[in-house]
Amino acid sequence: MSSVFVWLNDQLLRMQWLSDLVTLLLRDVIGMDVGSRMGASVHFFLYDTVKIFILLSVLIFSISYVQSFFPPERTRRILGQHKGLGANIVAALLGTITPFCSCSSIPLFIGFTSAGLPVGVTFSFLISSPLVDLASVILLASIFNWGIALAYVLVGLVLAVLGGTLISWMKMEHQIEEFVFTAPVVSHDGGTITRRERLSYARDQVIEIASRVWPYVLIGVGIGAAIHNWIPQDLITGLLGQDKWWSVLVATIAGVPMYADIFGTLPIAEALVGKGVGLGTALAFMMSVTALSLPSMIMLKRVVKLPLLVVFATIVALGIVVIGYLFNATAYLFI
Template sequence: MQILKEIWDFTQYQLLGMKWLDTLIGKILSSLGVDTSTRIGGSIEFFVYDVIKIIILLCLLIFFISYIQSFFPPERSKKILGRFQGLGANSVAALLGTVTPFCSCSSIPLFIGFTSAGLPVGVTFSFLISSPMVDLGSLFLLMSIFGAKVAVVYVILGLIIAVIGGTVIEKLRMGKYVESFIMMAGNVDIEAPDLTRKDRLVYSRGQMLSTFKKVFPYILIGVGIGAIIHNWIPGEWINSVLGSKNPFGVVLATLVGIPMYADIFGVIPIAEALLSKGADLGTVLSFMMAVTTLSIPSMIMLRKAIKPELLALFIAICTMGIIIVGYFFNAIQGLIV
């Protein structure tokens, strides 16, 4: 058991957490005359370490996940979903969302394609909720920051939100609130060509480079904000606003996160800094979920495909689910951290 624990700790802290990189950067900065014990020096160390760490994880994860995704083109995904009905279909749709794009704006075109292909609206919404909230990238990134227990519970609860949300939308027969041009678009059933291993590697590399170019600015912004929080904002202030002293911290974090736009790679450094300053775990995770799932740009895109009534229900379901998850994590924080 001790050997297994040592292997797990090495994976957790050195491979995913890259603590060796933090130590290395600290030594390099010290050799250059930077005192990392000061606010400015600590901010520089935090910024350099987090940017490099996230870029490494970003490139590796996207390449690996894109390779998996190459086996699930829209045509094949539609056929898989078409084999299931009811709760099973919602569950499979939520699971498929974990191997698709990393932000809500990228998921919406696939959602439109699935809906126009004739799949039940509730099923496609389970996919839409799951895709930005609980992709495989978020699982590994959360493990690198918060640990395996937090990451696994986060993903499970995210999938539950996706399944329940899609089921509620289906039971309320909200399909009539999808814009008519989506429902009448029809579907061209074209068999996806078989890809060779080389084709999949080329595709994965292209996806990695494309995603990196899109999210890199958000990584810099997110890490910069995290560095400021980590080294300049008093922990007492964070704790009073987002800690256990404020029973409405989860609600506040969710509402603050909704107007922002970033993916999991940009919001993780902010969450990490907030947690280190005394914010409750559930409050931080609610902020993350709100940013990645309910950003204003993605809601504007989604409004083009669905009517206000359905959009309002989608936002309400996601917001309520995120808040419930936040309070749940706060209640069990002592058991999993």
């Protein structure tokens, strides 16, 4: 039974058949030595790019179909049925079925806040949505393994719940811009949508998200290929090696100026780990890019005042750093 699972995991998630096909194409058709730096880089780029887009299309279609049953109004009602810590947990879990980057999650944040949901609950959703969507879990499993993917989900959800709970405890509702509370709320419970409309919605989501993320995927895979085959390992480990106490801090700070979906940062994380960088350091970089990117902070500044923005960024940054060191300390359990 276990051998069947391993085979399915290798062929469906890791897509070993695709790696073999790319090798055959480069070696036997083009005549390229896949053992050379250039050949290995081209193989890494083609294999990872095609694999990510195949998985991305299938996963976003499936997740979007499920998501069609949870439009903003229904999601708001679900969240409104819970109070306290339970509401933060539900908000974080609902964030996992929204395949959005942090920028596209902000309009939902506005809608939830204007509908009267507690600020801390909406922040749990805002943290979870770009950080722990279901598509990223499957992609993490395809690149690393299921243990790392599930552990990442757990710590991401904990960060979202704790972050929202702390903001709620600090009573910072007055730090939300006034227009957010008066934004119109659109009522739609999703119950009258036909199956064909749901399928059409899921297809459109694949097209919309793929058209938005493809540049970041190509850039991320390109950087990953360069790290994997061209940058000396000694140079990378000298700065971000597992024995360097500052590596997680540097990775977290380095991710802030960047902007990309998690789909574009995964190949970079994969290449960094392959070069001897700690698992926690690579994941901290990935989480920082997706949750703390400068463009996201600039957009969030339009709806919250500076003190709340600073509190949010500080909580998330400290959480990422702690998670990074935790994964570095326990990496032997997963690899």
